Amino acid sequence: xxxxxxxxxxxxxxxxxxxxxxxxxxxxxxxxxxxxxxxxxxxxxxxxxxxxxxxxxxxxxxxxxxxxxxxxxxxxxxxxxxxxxxxxxxxxxxxxxxxxxxxxxxxxxxxxxxxxxxxxxxxxxxxxxxxxxxxxxxxxxxxxxxxxxxxxxxxxxxxxxxxxxxxxxxxxxxxxxxxxxxxxxxxxxxxxxxxxxxxxxxxxxxxxxxxxxxxxxxxxxxxxxxxxxxxxxxxxxxxxxxxxxxxxxxxxxxxxxxxxxxxxxxxxxxxxxxxxxxxxxxxxxxxxxxxxxxxxxxxxxxxxxxxxxxxxxxxxxxxxxxxxxxxxxxxxxxxxxxxxxxxxxxxxxxxxxxxxxxxxxxxxxxxxxxxxxxxxxxxxxxx
Ligand code: FAD
Numbered sequence: 001x002x003x004x005x006x007x008x009x010x011x012x013x014x015x016x017x018x019x020x021x022x023x024x025x026x027x028x029x030x031x032x033x034x035x036x037x038x039x040x041x042x043x044x045x046x047x048x049x050x051x052x053x054x055x056x057x058x059x060x061x062x063x064x065x066x067x068x069x070x071x072x073x074x075x076x077x078x079x080x081x082x083x084x085x086x087x088x089x090x091x092x093x094x095x096x097x098x099x100x101x102x103x104x105x106x107x108x109x110x111x112x113x114x115x116x117x118x119x120x121x122x123x124x125x126x127x128x129x130x131x132x133x134x135x136x137x138x139x140x141x142x143x144x145x146x147x148x149x150x151x152x153x154x155x156x157x158x159x160x161x162x163x164x165x166x167x168x169x170x171x172x173x174x175x176x177x178x179x180x181x182x183x184x185x186x187x188x189x190x191x192x193x194x195x196x197x198x199x200x201x202x203x204x205x206x207x208x209x210x211x212x213x214x215x216x217x218x219x220x221x222x223x224x225x226x227x228x229x230x231x232x233x234x235x236x237x238x239x240x241x242x243x244x245x246x247x248x249x250x251x252x253x254x255x256x257x258x259x260x261x262x263x264x265x266x267x268x269x270x271x272x273x274x275x276x277x278x279x280x281x282x283x284x285x286x287x288x289x290x291x292x293x294x295x296x297x298x299x300x301x302x303x304x305x306x307x308x309x310x311x312x313x314x315x316x317x318x319x320x321x322x323x324x325x326x327x328x329x330x331x332x333x334x335x336x337x338x339x340x341x342x343x344x345x346x347x348x349x350x351x352x353x354x355x356x357x358x359x360x361x362x363x364x365x366x367x368x369x370x371x372x373x374x375x376x377x378x379x380x381x382x383x
Pocket of ligand 1: 126155159357360381382
């Protein structure tokens with residue numbers, strides 16, 4: 001096994017780290033309090049190539065491998081999970097799905113703008129009454145001549161209020177996964193309304209929306225893949241997406257550890273730096289071990305993708321372990337900071353609030369365990 005990064009990967013990671021230290025970290029408290037990162041950050045992410053990773057150059061991307069992608073996601077996650085999430089969705093779930101399943105026309109229409117950050121994408125799977133059991137979604141697409149009319153609602157849609165294009169998963173057929181079709185819907189389509197989901201505990205810098213569709217008309221050329229393939233497309237996007245979330249969680253865990261370490265060395269109690277107390281060192285050591293283990297799971301999953309081998313179970317393992325690690329890491333960091341950790345000016349609170357949601361979205365921790373359990377036993381425990 002060789003865990004040595006290539007020269008390109010090392011340089012890319014350094015570039016992402018420098019960007020985070022210079023343009024993200026100094027602003028996170030302000031963006032968190034304002035409940036928004038600046039919209040201008042999106043083209044900046046495009047300019048750096050972060051929104052075009054793994055997408056072919058002929059469609060405006062910068063190419064590259066998935067291990068490189070996780071290195072950038074780790075750095076962004078260390079800086080601000082809201083920023084990491086914008087990329088994970090617009091590139092990871094939307095652009096990659098269009099690249100993998102889109103027609104030539106769809107690729108040429110959407111990918112250059114998504115990669116440059118001129119456009120943003122959102123991924124509309126969850127509905128108010130349909131979360132973990134996504135195959136039971138009810139937003140309808142009814143055939144009307146050559147067109148489809150989409151009606152229903154989508155909930156908790158990351159990038160939803162900013163996005164220019166939404167992948168909307170809709171029911172075109174009978175119940176269950178085979179009745180679902182994916183549509184590429186421009187968000188300025190008549191009949192599409194969106195409202196902000198306010199009051200999020202974490203990821204406050206990124207826009208989250210509820211979408212309402214009332215007979216939104218799209219042509220058959222808006223179908224991504226083929227009719228009835230939507231659920232398969234959603235699951236394959238989420239398999240890769242989980243690696244991206246996991247990489248971001250490793251970054252958050254690392255950020256929490258680094259802040260706790262710096263504080264522990266500086267803070268003096270009982271006449272000594274608190275870093276010298278064994279119980280404090282235990283928290284730091286636990287976090288360091290778990291963060292490293294999580295990173296190795298992430299790299300293994302990304303490496304399997306790059307090799308073209310099955311990776312879904314490895315992705316679920318990485319997502320489960322890395323996101324739960326990020327929560328524990330941030331919680332430990334808060335403990336090391338003592339009372340200061342409970343004030344939003346200091347890093348642990350935000351790391352904790354942001355990490356918590358990563359165990360909920362793109363499949364909760366329970367759902368990851370069911371996926372891993374199904375792979376182990378051959379028996380699905382979903383229903
Ligand atoms: P439920 O499915 O109702 O689950 C509630 C609880 O029941 C959980 O603990 C769950 O693990 C448990 N549970 C459910 N079924 C089982 C089972 N079979 N066995 C054991 N336990 C079970 N969705 C999108 O489509 N696009 C997005 O961009 C997006 N972004 C999001 C951003 C944020 C900030 C948030 C909070 C959510 C986002 N989501 C998005 C939605 C997210 O993916 C769902 O919230 C998630 O899938 C869980 O669904 P739910 O909230 O309906 O919970």
